[in-house]
Amino acid sequence: MNRLRAVLSAHRFTLPLPTTLWALSLFGVAVAAAPLLGQAAAPPVLQASPRSAVVEVPELDIAKLEALVLQFNPLLRATAQSVDAARASVTSAGALLNPRVDWSRGPWQQLGSGSASSQSFTLTQPIENPQVRRARIDSAQSGELSAVQQLSSVRNDLLAQLRMRIFEAVLHQGEAEAAAESLTLLEQVQQRVRVRVSSGEAPRYELIKADSEVINARERQQTAALRAEKTLLEINRLAAGQLPAAWKLKTPTAAERSMSLSLDQLQTAASQFNPEIKQLQHELDRAQFRLKSVRASVVPSVDLRYSQMSDPQVRQSQWGVGVQIPLLDQRSGPIAEAVAELERARTRYEGRQAELTQQVVIAWRLLEMSRVRVDALSQGAVREAESALRVAEAAYRFGERGILDVLDAQRVLRGVRADLLQARYQLQVARITLAQLSGRYATDANPSH
Numbered sequence: 001m002n003r004l005r006a007v008l009s010a011h012r013f014t015l016p017l018p019t020t021l022w023a024l025s026l027f028g029v030a031v032a033a034a035p036l037l038g039q040a041a042a043p044p045v046l047q048a049s050p051r052s053a054v055v056e057v058p059e060l061d062i063a064k065l066e067a068l069v070l071q072f073n074p075l076l077r078a079t080a081q082s083v084d085a086a087r088a089s090v091t092s093a094g095a096l097l098n099p100r101v102d103w104s105r106g107p108w109q110q111l112g113s114g115s116a117s118s119q120s121f122t123l124t125q126p127i128e129n130p131q132v133r134r135a136r137i138d139s140a141q142s143g144e145l146s147a148v149q150q151l152s153s154v155r156n157d158l159l160a161q162l163r164m165r166i167f168e169a170v171l172h173q174g175e176a177e178a179a180a181e182s183l184t185l186l187e188q189v190q191q192r193v194r195v196r197v198s199s200g201e202a203p204r205y206e207l208i209k210a211d212s213e214v215i216n217a218r219e220r221q222q223t224a225a226l227r228a229e230k231t232l233l234e235i236n237r238l239a240a241g242q243l244p245a246a247w248k249l250k251t252p253t254a255a256e257r258s259m260s261l262s263l264d265q266l267q268t269a270a271s272q273f274n275p276e277i278k279q280l281q282h283e284l285d286r287a288q289f290r291l292k293s294v295r296a297s298v299v300p301s302v303d304l305r306y307s308q309m310s311d312p313q314v315r316q317s318q319w320g321v322g323v324q325i326p327l328l329d330q331r332s333g334p335i336a337e338a339v340a341e342l343e344r345a346r347t348r349y350e351g352r353q354a355e356l357t358q359q360v361v362i363a364w365r366l367l368e369m370s371r372v373r374v375d376a377l378s379q380g381a382v383r384e385a386e387s388a389l390r391v392a393e394a395a396y397r398f399g400e401r402g403i404l405d406v407l408d409a410q411r412v413l414r415g416v417r418a419d420l421l422q423a424r425y426q427l428q429v430a431r432i433t434l435a436q437l438s439g440r441y442a443t444d445a446n447p448s449h
Helices: 002-010 017-041 062-072 074-093 130-198 204-238 263-273 275-296 332-397 403-437
Strands: 100-109 115-127 302-310 315-323
Touching (some): 062 074, 062 130, 130 204, 130 403, 263 332, 263 403, 275 332, 332 403
Antiparallel strands (some): 100 115, 115 302, 302 315
16 A cells, blocks of 8 residues: 555656546555455464264163162152151050159148148059050061061062063064164165156056055154153153153163073962062961950050158058959950951952962963964064065066065065064063062062072
8 A cells, every 4th residue: 555655646747637547546446445355365263163062872771770760769769658657656566654643732721720731642653464565566566567568569560560661662662673674675665666667667556555655664663663762751750750861771681581480489489579478478467466456455454553642740652553344345346356357368368379379370371472482483484574575576676576575575574573572572571470470579689580
């Protein structure tokens, strides 16, 4: 700019008028464009864009899910509070009766003499029947053991339900993967059919059939994926919503899918470790102790009494014993109620034992049926269906068969694979049912099945 001004200043008297006007116009354009030129000449400033953080979705296995469910499940926590209440009832049952003190004071007056005051007090200590006290304490202790077994029963059922939801999620995820694979194959067939239809080698109805099969496969894949997500939400519900917002289920290991005990071992374990049977046993013991307590209450308790009375002239002390005689009420009604309650508890206990034995046998038969079905499908039917599909695809490529044969072969393979997934799921359901009946999930101390 300075150089341009110097040139114009040096030639302002020598340049002609049109040239001078042209130079002044050029000078104005240069002045106006100077800021823009400066901005264009300035090197661009590179700003480092922040690297997008990679969010890792946590992968939870059966052990982690069990720990979270046992920690946060509201039903399990509420049942644990009932155990604390049962322990407090044992303390209440063992408490001794408190003594009773009566005190009185008033004026004392004798004819012909002045007035004075007199006072008296009485100390009474109830002595409870030892048989009633012992039976009440035993009944409370049986109630505590029953509450503990109720907590174990809730834990056993909760973990069994959790494992069934886990394998249900595995089932739906497998269905989604199989549907996605089937969708990919159908889309490839659809492309080949479209080419043949456009070239006139195949009728148009084959393309319509292929399009409908692709639509159905996509719907099956989306439905299976939504079912898997719903099952994961059910698992989160068992954990009281304490699972991460996004998480993946780790595939159960082979050890978590196996069953190593025989039928006799399962029946023995069910009779020893099933928490429901043990709870009914403690309820039966509790009913027996209640009957014993009611029968012992016919013999009344004894009250020891000491009284003292004093006035200005006399001071008197007395010892006494108080006994309530059971003449009008001989406790026949409470005894009959306790007998009926005892028989009801015994019937429930014996009936549940017989029912549990049959349930173990039924679950074992279902386990064997599912195992045979899995072996038959995985070793025979699936392989034959895959071979039939390969033959149909090869025949279609060479023009020996139509697209309907390929679609039928794919449909057969898809159905066989779905049956295999269902058989594997039923196998795990039977295994979890046997573990639940044998008390596998009641406590950590039980032997693993």
